[in-house]
Every structure is written in C-alpha cells, then in structure tokens.
Amino acid sequence: MKSRLVIALAALALLAAACGDDEAAETTAAPGTTAGPTETTAPGPAGSVEVFSWWTAGGEAEGLEAMLGVFAATYPEFSFENAAVAGGAGTNARAVLATRLSANDPPDSWQGHAGQELIGTYVAAGQLEPLNFLYDEEGWLDVMPDTLIPLMSQDGQIYSVPVNIHRANVLWYDPDVLSDAGVDVPTSWDDFFAAAETLQGVGITPLAMGEQWTSMHLFETVLLGTMGADAYSGLWDGSNDWSGADVAAAIETFAEALEVTNSDASTLSWDQAAQLVVDGDAAFTIMGDWAEGFFKAQGLEPGPGFGWAPSPGTDGIFQFLSDSFVLPRGAPNRDGAIAWLKVAGSKAGQDAFNPIKGSIPARTDGDRGLYDAYLQSAMDDWMSDTVVGSLTHGVVANDNWKSEIDSAIGLFLADGDADAFQDALVDACASAGPCS
Numbered sequence: 473m474k475s476r477l478v479i480a481l482a483a484l485a486l487l488a489a490a491c492g493d494d495e496a497a498e499t500t501a502a503p504g505t506t507a508g509p510t511e512t513t514a515p516g517p518a519g520s521v522e523v524f525s526w527w528t529a530g531g532e533a534e535g536l537e538a539m540l541g542v543f544a545a546t547y548p549e550f551s552f553e554n555a556a557v558a559g560g561a562g563t564n565a566r567a568v569l570a571t572r573l574s575a576n577d578p579p580d581s582w583q584g585h586a587g588q589e590l591i592g593t594y595v596a597a598g599q600l601e602p603l604n605f606l607y608d609e610e611g612w613l614d615v616m617p618d619t620l621i622p623l624m625s626q627d628g629q630i631y632s633v634p635v636n637i638h639r640a641n642v643l644w645y646d647p648d649v650l651s652d653a654g655v656d657v658p659t660s661w662d663d664f665f666a667a668a669e670t671l672q673g674v675g676i677t678p679l680a681m682g683e684q685w686t687s688m689h690l691f692e693t694v695l696l697g698t699m700g701a702d703a704y705s706g707l708w709d710g711s712n713d714w715s716g717a718d719v720a721a722a723i724e725t726f727a728e729a730l731e732v733t734n735s736d737a738s739t740l741s742w743d744q745a746a747q748l749v750v751d752g753d754a755a756f757t758i759m760g761d762w763a764e765g766f767f768k769a770q771g772l773e774p775g776p777g778f779g780w781a782p783s784p785g786t787d788g789i790f791q792f793l794s795d796s797f798v799l800p801r802g803a804p805n806r807d808g809a810i811a812w813l814k815v816a817g818s819k820a821g822q823d824a825f826n827p828i829k830g831s832i833p834a835r836t837d838g839d840r841g842l843y844d845a846y847l848q849s850a851m852d853d854w855m856s857d858t859v860v861g862s863l864t865h866g867v868v869a870n871d872n873w874k875s876e877i878d879s880a881i882g883l884f885l886a887d888g889d890a891d892a893f894q895d896a897l898v899d900a901c902a903s904a905g906p907c908s
C-alpha cells in the first residue's frame with residue numbers, strides 16, 4: 473500500500489514538474505552565482521533540510537525540482553532548502569562546500585560523485601556517516617548495481633546513495649547541420665578531423681567547448697578513444713605508464729581537437745557551449761549526458777532535434793559517473809537528511825529525476841517506459857558495454873590528483889607544450905596517484 477502511494481505521489485510530482493517549467497526556470501542561476509539556499513517548500517514542523525548541489529542549468533534544475541516534488545509529497549513534515557551553487561561539474565560548488573566543511577558548517581546532504589572523489593576526499597577526511605543501516609532498511613543492496621557499491625565503500629561501510637548513472641563519452645550533434653554540410657557522424661578521430669575540415673569550409677565551428685573543466689572532459693574522452701578501455705583504466709590503477717607513446721599520441725589528438733573548437737571557449741559554461749549546437753553555430757560537442765537534459769529543456773527531441781554517438785573511438789565503451797548524496801557527520805537536521813536520502817535512493821525519486829536530468833537510474837528496477845530514446849539506448853549500453861570511470865567527474869582520481877591534472881591542462885591550454893604537459897601528467901601520478 474505504502475509503495476503504491478509513493479508511486480502515485482511520484483506520478484503527481486512528475487505532472488507538477490511537467491507543468492511547472494517556469495517555476496523550475498526560476499531556480500536557474502548564472503554560472504558562478506548561488507541559486508540558494510532558498511526555501512523551496514513551505515516551512516515544515518520538522519525543520520528544513522539543506523541540500524547542496526550544482527544543479528542550476530537547464531535540465532538539471534528541473535530534474536532536482538521533480539525529485540523535490542517526490543520529497544515534498546512523501547515527507548511534508550520537512551521543508552527543503554535548495555543550496556545549489558551554479559557552475560558545471562561542481563567547480564564553484566565544491567569550493568564553497570570545502571569552505572563550509574572547514575568551518576564545521578555542513579549542509580544536511582550534498583551531491584558528490586561515487587568513486588575516488590567520495591572515498592579519497594570526504595571519507596578520507598572522516599566527514600561522512602556510513603549508511604549501511606539505510607541500505608538494510610530500504611533493501612538497496614538488492615537493487616543497486618554490484619559495480620557501484622565498491623566505489624562508495626571503504627572497509628565494508630557504504631558512504632553514499634547513488635541517484636543516477638551518467639555517461640561522459642557522448643558526441644552530441646545537430647543533425648541538420650551535419651546533413652546540410654554532407655558530413656557523417658564520425659566514429660574515429662581521423663573521421664572527426666576530416667568532418668571538421670568540411671564544416672570549417674562552410675563556416676561552422678566543428679566542436680563546441682566551454683570553460684577549463686570541459687577541456688578536461690574532452691581530454692579524458694580523447695585518452696579513452698585513442699588508447700582503448702584497458703590502457704585508459706590502467707592509467708588510474710598504476711598498470712599503465714603516463715610516460716608512454718599512447719599518452720603522447722592522445723595529447724597530439726587533444727591538441728588537434730582544441731584547434732577546431734570555438735575561440736571563446738574559456739568564457740562559456742558547458743550549457744552555453746551546448747547552446748552553440750542548439751543554435752546551429754557548432755556541429756558537435758562532447759559532453760556528459762546532462763547535455764541531453766539541457767537539449768530537452770530547450771524543447772528539442774532526441775532524434776530530430778539532436779543526435780548522439782559514442783565520442784570518437786569509444787564505441788562499445790561506457791565512461792560513467794554517478795551522482796550520489798551523502799550524510800555528513802554533524803548534519804544539522806539528520807532526520808531530514810535521511811528522509812532526503814531515502815527519496816534519492818527510491819524508485820519513485822529516481823524515476824522522477826532521471827528522465828528530466830538526462831541520466832539513467834542507478835537502481836536496476838527503473839521504469840524503462842518513462843525514459844526517452846536516448847536514455848533507453850544508454851540503459852542498454854550500460855548493461856552491455858565495457859564500463860570505465862570518468863576523471864572530471866570524480867570516479868578514477870581523488871581531488872588532489874585531479875587538481876594536479878587540472879593545473880597541467882591549464883598550462884597546456886596556455887602554452888601548447890606537449891612534452892611539458894606529459895611530464896606534468898607523469899609527475900601528477902607520482903605525487904598524488906598510484907605511480908611510484
């Protein structure tokens with residue numbers, strides 16, 4: 473009975489989200505600004521729950537709003553404070569969060585990434601409560617994928633609740649621009665550069681890119697697409713050497729790809745870069761599938777409105793990440809945080825959030841009928857492809873290692889010195905990663 477009630481409330485929440493686009497849009501903030509905390513539901517007798525994320529762009533804000541609908545309907549005794557800080561990949565939000573944590577002022581729950589970001593950063597710092605009791609109570613071990621649990625665990629303790637699976641290695645494109653230019657969807661980087669030449673000949677930017685983290689995102693997909701899944705994964709566990717010829721070749725391809733991006737990339741957010749594709753000014757962008765949430769929020773339909781393919785060279789490989797929520801030690805409203813986590817881990821919460829967010833449910837029992845053609849293809853690929861983790865979105869490297877790689881990319885973007893870049897990557901693995 474209870475679960476039927478929750479499903480009915482979820483349906484209502486979905487309807488409310490579908491009708492409430494204007495409201496959702498109001499929570500969208502410009503990059504670098506704070507959308508919250510804002511009390512998004514009426515004050516509840518059991519207090520407010522402050523949930524920290526960076527979901528403020530088109531698609532992600534509306535997805536959060538839809539999950540909030542489930543939360544409000546299921547736990548009316550709590551109000552919800554949306555503490556989202558704008559800025560893709562959490563670049564701004566995670567800095568604000570770090571300041572708050574060092575001041576011993578945690579929000580009740582925050583969005584993090586399953587994998588090394590969680591384990592090597594927050595768990596390592598002793599900032600999180602284990603959640604095994606919730607997994608037992610909610611029966612989550614039966615419905616969360618076996619591949620995910622180890623990425624959220626240490627010493628048998630599970631530290632977060634995954635709400636979704638995102639795919640990082642997606643090449644999005646404008647089908648009309650491609651057919652007008654007579655260009656096919658490229659499957660390799662060689663094909664991509666041939667297509668880029670044709671596109672440039674007709675005045676179209678081949679590849680839309682944004683601020684620096686989106687170039688790290690591009691770099692990780694180039695590493696994967698040029699060296700393959702095993703060699704790529706080996707870079708993160710120390711079994712492949714960063715000084716090798718395969719990394720040198722990837723850097724060369726990365727440099728060539730940067731040449732065919734928009735000249736104002738450093739001033740654009742990821743969604744402003746995706747907008748270049750929406751407007752037909754650029755043919756392609758390589759971005760995680762939150763871009764599909766963004767395209768849909770612009771009124772485009774998967775298929776006619778936008779196309780997708782694995783980023784060049786990555787057919788059969790699913791480079792994943794997972795947004796997950798945590799329970800900090802010292803959460804001001806611990807009961808409220810637990811209520812939020814229950815919704816984030818529930819079928820109703822995930823099926824309200826993910827179809828709008830552009831991700832697939834972390835749970836294995838999501839209702840496939842609620843997901844569009846792109847997301848159904850992602851569900852199939854997640855089950856059948858070789859799965860590897862994302863760097864930019866917290867799976868394969870902890871914050872220290874990632875930040876050293878980020879600095880190396882920043883220098884490379886400025887000076888284009890490939891040898892120095894590779895040396896810096898070797899050093900980053902030696903100082904912060906598994907290489908010795």
Ligand code: GAL
Nearest residue numbers: 532559560561562762795865
């Ligand atoms: C990722 C996050 C996604 C999406 C994206 C753009 O790091 O996992 O959920 O928010 O950043 O902001």
